[in-house]
Amino acid sequence: MTTSNSSKEISRKDFIKGAAFGIAGIAAMGLAGCSTDASQNSPPAPAEGTAWDHETDVVVVGFGGAGGAAAWEAGTAGSEVIVLELAKTAGGSTNICGGLVTIGGGNALQKAAGFEDSPENFYNYLTAALGTGADEEQCRIFAEQSPAMYTWLTEKIGVKFNPGINPLWPDTPNPTAGLTCTGDEYHMDYAAVSKAVHRTGWVDSETRPGGRDGSGFFQPLLRAVEAQPKVKVMYETAGEQLIYDHDKKRILGIKAKQGDKTLSIKARKAVVLTTGGFAKNEDMVRTYCPAFNGVLALGTAGDNGAGIKMGQAVGAALQNMHMAFSTSTAYAYTTQEGCAGGPLSQGIIVNQFGSRFVAEDHYHSWVAEYMLQNHQPQKHLPSYLLFDAQMYDTLPDKSKESLEKAKVTKANSIEELAKALGTSEGVLENTVQFYNSKVAEGKDPLLNKQSKFIKPIATAPFYALEIVPTSMFTVGGLRINTKAQVLSAETGAPIAGLYSAGRNATNVIAQQYGGSGTSVATCFVFGRIAGQNAAAEAAL
Ligand SMILES: Cc1cc2nc3c(=O)[nH]c(=O)nc-3n(C[C@H](O)[C@H](O)[C@H](O)COP(=O)(O)OP(=O)(O)OC[C@H]3O[C@@H](n4cnc5c(N)ncnc54)[C@H](O)[C@@H]3O)c2cc1C
Known part of the structure; x- marks a missing residue:
């Protein structure tokens, strides 16, 4: 692990350019090509x-x-x-992508896994979760056509989805399952308007065995x-x-x-x-x-x-x-085998004021997008994922090893951590105190995180992983x-x-x-x- 605050002196662009490309599983894929000139808007x-x-x-x-x-x-x-x-x-990009394709609305794979979905249920999720700018008519067609798309892929095109589902944290992941859940379906805000189901298909590579x-x-x-x-x-x-x-x-x-x-x-x-x-x-x-x-x-x-x-x-x-779409260095820790919500979703994500701004169990692209599109991006680049010794101890060895190479600040108290990070005076302490005060109720009144991720941040040493957008x-x-x-x-x-x-x-x-x-x-x-x-x- 390295400890550093020097990032504040680096320009925003240099900073995010230097960030590691951290999406597990897609890192090895070809990122062919560089910037090329598009046709110059010549008239028809x-x-x-x-x-x-x-x-x-x-x-x-x-x-x-x-x-x-x-x-x-x-x-x-x-x-x-x-x-x-x-x-x-x-x-x-389609050939080199991560192999994930949204398949909702109630298809054979969902049914076989015991999930009851419908185009209406899928539509309700889409219009809630896609946020500002979502075209309702397009969402309607997309949700209605999704079961037919699944049938087309499997019966006409010959795409194969493995049986089985990839369960959510803390259950043991199933990395070869054909059905997973990468979105925000189980987040409290969306589960309230649309019955939460798995609806992401995941395929094996044809070109990279295994x-x-x-x-x-x-x-x-x-x-x-x-x-x-x-x-x-x-x-x-x-x-x-x-x-x-x-x-x-x-x-x-x-x-x-x-x-x-x-x-x-x-x-x-x-x-x-x-x-x-x-x-x-x-x-x-x-x-x-x-x-x-x-x-x-x-x-x-x-x-x-x-x-x-x-x-x-x-x-x-x-x-x-x-x-x-964007993702960040938090991805490896706040997801489990690609599903939203991982072991360090039990931690909290804070900006440079020391305030939380995004629920830690959200779909991972929310973190980077909130950081970049915030009205004060300079106070969100970088942000930090805070967790304590108990949370660290539950991490798999693989995650502990990757944290060794990441930018992590470690301290024996929240006050000391706040000082090392340079957050606004008293804010981080207040954030942690308020967060911890609601743990007994299993509630996150500020950002509505699922109760299974709500644990006290109380055992020293405390860690802050630097979060930057990666792709x-x-x-x-x-x-x-x-x-x-x-x-x-x-x-x-x-x-x-x-x-x-x-x-x-x-x-x-x-x-x-x-x-x-x-x-x-x-x-x-x-x-x-x-x-x-x-x-x-x-x-x-
Ligand atoms: C590494 C990576 C991982 C990703 N993972 C996922 C994932 O798991 N799931 C997901 O949903 N999305 C994922 N995405 C995004 C997704 O892959 C793309 O957004 C999507 O595949 C785009 O498909 P497309 O058909 O629009 O474009 P493409 O699949 O990129 O196809 C466009 C084609 O047009 C060609 N072309 C360009 N200009 C011209 C021209 N002037 N004349 C003729 N041909 C031209 C290109 O060479 C290319 O072959 C990922 C993307 C990347 C790069």
Whole structure:
């Protein structure tokens, strides 16, 4: 362990940049690529007079989870599809992600494990837990489509979920279970409005034996798309500029770069933008998402915002661009095998005043997001996870070892700890005293933590683990409706011939992230919707 207060002299950006990448299980995954330039918002090319190099019904731009789902649906509906993929291989972030996908609403896996869920119950959770900016119509569709998405994944695509559930702390974790619970379902605030159930599917890796990651759902999807006779994939081909037909007032295709060549590809029915988010585009992060600037960006080089810019260039509205998923160094201790609430959720998280600001049993991204988006981020970067000797003693050896390498301040009294951390005079002492005074009642009147995590912070020595954000990906994008049609910023009406899904678009994810697995689930649900509706358009 190291003891340090020097962080206060370091700039916020340097500080969060230097933070370790601490998400267990995903640390080893490829974080390919660096910041690349997205297309420069060039206006759409006119369709009039274009010499087409290729013609098809539907062009899908980007072959990750959302693009794969869209291409599969459009191909299944009988449309000819061209999929453009910037990289040499398909998969994007979806293939390298943690392998978690939200599956709610009452599916076979939930039922087999004894959980009673319904689309209504899931919807109630979503609208409560996603916070400001959650689109209720999108949440409704997402919840209603979730059981069908599970059936699609398992019966049509061939994704396998292991039997069994991963239980919550303090029960012994089951790291190979197919059903887990990574979100805030069991947090008191949400359990009050929606019956708490497990609703996160977790798949084994296909590419790393013994591991768990997104290849467990993406590789079957890739095979399913490749098996579609009418779907053609063009790799190392980057969509760059949408083509607009001024006469018909709709998107009619796209210009794409393949080596030195610029191809004009006609989409007789529609173009579907599924190029991922913009975490790897530093300019865009600085512009739209400044609170997260400097936090390690997760994803691939494809997360450069190109699809968002292409949509913007044809007048599309943007939504929730300032929001992102983020996590922190508290993750390893306040979760258990990915589930919200771990051994050190018994501790308290305080800012530099010495005040609590987030319940310690919340889904882990809340901690980092609250720190970064707080109105006084300079007083939250870093924050501290406080715990006592009894809590330390209950930690598994693995956690004790990782604490040895972390920035931890140790002291024999709360007063001494407050002094070492430099918190505002008397505040930390007061925070701990008030917290401890409610322990006998098993209550947390300030932040409503579950009673199983409420223990006195009373036995010396006392520890303070420094908490900083460790990684992020963006969740804002083109505004779409429940049909996945891209909406105009000027009129709010759909831009004819243009669809979007995945992190290229905004959907249910808002101020808060609903739980690990939400992003991939939205890719599959809205990717499928985009593909179905694009295929149903009249061909020009
Ligand atoms: C390490 C890591 C762990 C994660 N863990 C989870 C998790 O467990 N569960 C979860 O729900 N979410 C997780 N996420 C987030 C989630 O993986 C992504 O948000 C989601 O997969 C995005 O899917 P997508 O289809 O929108 O984009 P992607 O899967 O990234 O696909 C976009 C594709 O478009 C291509 N592309 C980009 N620009 C162009 C262009 N101009 N022309 C053609 N092609 C282009 C890209 O190369 C890429 O292949 C994780 C992310 C990372 C990086």
